[in-house]
Amino acid sequence: MTTHRDRAPQPPPPSSPDDDGLGRRASDTSTCAPAPPALTGSPFESDTFTAATFVNVGRGPALALTVVWVLTRASMLLLLLRDSLGIGGVGREVYVLYQIWYRQFAQGTFPVDDVTWQYPPGAGLVIMSPGVLPWLTYFEAFVALTLLADAAVALALARADSSRATHGTWVWVAGLPLLLHIPLARYDVQVTALAVLALLAVASRSTAGHRIGGALAGLGALVKVWPILTLLGTPRGRTSRDAWIAAATTVVALLAVLALCFSDSLAFLRQQGSRGIQIESLGGTALSLARAADIWPGGVEYRYGAFEYVGPYVSSIGRFALLLTALAFVWLLIWRLRARTWTEATPLDAALAAVLLFTVTSRVISPQYMIWLLGLAAVCLTSRRTVMRPVALLLLPAAGLSSLAYPVLYEEVVAGSWEGVTVMVFRNALLLAAALLAARRLWTSTTRK
Helix, strand or coil, X not given: CCCCCCXXXXXXXXXXXXXXXXXXXXXXXXXXXXXXXXXXXXCCCCCCCCHHHHCCCCCCCHHHHHHHHHHHHHHHHHHHHHCCXXXXXXXXXXXXXXXXXXXXXXXXXXXXXXXXXXXXXXXXXXXXXXXXCCCCCHHHHHHHHXXXXXXXXXXXXXXXXXXXXXXXXXXXXXXXXXXXXXXXHCCHHHHHHHHHHHHHHHCCCCHHHHHHHHHHHHHHHHHHCXXXXXXXXXXXXXXXXXXXXXXXXXXXXXXXXXXXXXXXXXXXXXXXXXXXXXXXXXXXXXXXXXXXXXXXXXXXXXXXXXXXXXXXXXXHHHHHHHHHHHHHHHHHHHHHHHCCCCXXXXXXXXXXXXXXXXXXXXXXXXXXXXXXXXXXXXXXXXXXXXXCXXXXXXXXXXXXXXXXXXXXXXXHHHHCCHXXXXXXXXXXXXXXXXXXXXXXXXXXXXXXX
């Protein structure tokens, strides 16, 4: 199959001590005491940032991070090449499904009447991206680009983590392998990279950074919707206005380009609206418990590219999940109106809380969703002022349990055995606890005067 390069100058000068965009000014340092280390060092702090910004790790443990990244990613790659763990076939989505879509894009159309295509039109750009490496097979090129996106996230986090006062980079570098080889066979790493870079840009002090952050969030929204939530916690005023205008402009422009170049760019809406209750969702866990206790007569069916529950009350549970998602959105709007205290960590914390709320109320909680949450948790932990440390600690075991559920024990999960049910109960209990804790800590840290 047809399949599918970068550079680095000097780090940017230190940012100006002037107004940071939130109505605050940096404190003057005492002549008697040494200046404290910067809490964050966003790669977008300067109006003239360059590619080297992502490579400068400052005083951080660059060597240790590099060694751990190389070793863990090599292990993940080996698992993917063997692809026999548990139920196996994790890589099939890339070398079968993605390639089918790639051929359709090459013909100038989005997948039509394909129930497995449930993604916004921007996802097509990621599916087509292996074409930039034509000397590799599609599968090889896709994995190479995924590893490149993974490395970009790690480098950007390391730059923001350069004071060694926080542990955000380690959450990403050491946390992602908890998902085994799943991240290399899904395009969620690329989506998470857009969200992470958007947050780091919005958290910077430069107007250019805010606009770039908005553009990245808009691009991410066209790839998988949820990255637009990274703008939810932007400070009121010019920062928020610049970011949202850039996001909207990016969305409209890219939608127009895709509509001109491809037919049926909005075909995904038909498939997405027909989704049921996936076995890995919170609603699915409730049904699996009822089924295991022999009080619910339903079963499991492969539909829309996933195993879903079918039977009595399933449609009601699906509508209830949508209602909970709507209520989560309303709560986030109320929080936005009530919030009075903003720190440099607030946009980061708000993004993690929002995505967690939308995840736990979803009808689908696939293992790759944990990639998003680990990336957002890692960004939060680049700031010492974050209130999400306990949330990040809950997400790490949840990631491990996710990979235990799929692919290791997926046959038990599908069959509804007590082993599979137990794994899903603990994984989803951790996610629910993380979502509620994140919402509570975000509210209490920002609404008190």
